Structures are given as structure tokens and as C-alpha cells.
Amino acid sequence: MFDNSTIMMQEIPGSRNANGEAEQNNSVKTHIPEQVEAISDNISRMYNQFRESEQYEEIQDKASKLQEYIKENPVPSVLISLGAGMVLGLLFHRKR
Secondary structure: OOOHHHOOOOOOOOOEOOOOOEOOOHHHHHHHHHHHHHHHHHHHHHHHHHHOOHHHHHHHHHHHHHHHHHHHOHHHHHHHHHHHHHHHHHHHOOOO
């Protein structure tokens, strides 16, 4: 997913030496990419588990049924979308 050579290092504010230059702390610099890699591995593992689950198959089945309904009934689909957009617009409308 991520190429380790392209992970950008995040600079952590640290102490400064006598010249006012930031001291380099290698353990901190290597720790952040390790955390990013661990998070990436966790997300990838969880996604793969989800794709193998029954819920994923159910979602795929319902999505294909929805696509068929939209193809067979385009006008009601557009009207439903417009109605949902209007309701959401009214709910999230801010008075200026």
C-alpha cells in the first residue's frame, strides 16, 4: 500500500543545541514511519477480513440490485434523489 521510501518524515519539535539548531533524534524519526506502517497493516488486514465476510457479499448483492432498479426506473430514481437532496439541504441549512 505505502512505499517506505516515499513516507514523509514528520518533524517533532525537540530541544535545540547551543547554536539554536534543532537536535536530530533518530529514534523519533524512525518511530513515526513504523507507526504509519503498523496502522496501514492494520487497516489492510481489517479490509481484507471485511471483503471475506458475508456482510461484504450482502452489500455487493444489494448494490447490484440497486443498479438494476435505477436502470429499470430512471425517473423515480431521479425524483427520489432530488427529494433526499432537498431533505438533507433543509436539515443542514444554516441561517446567515
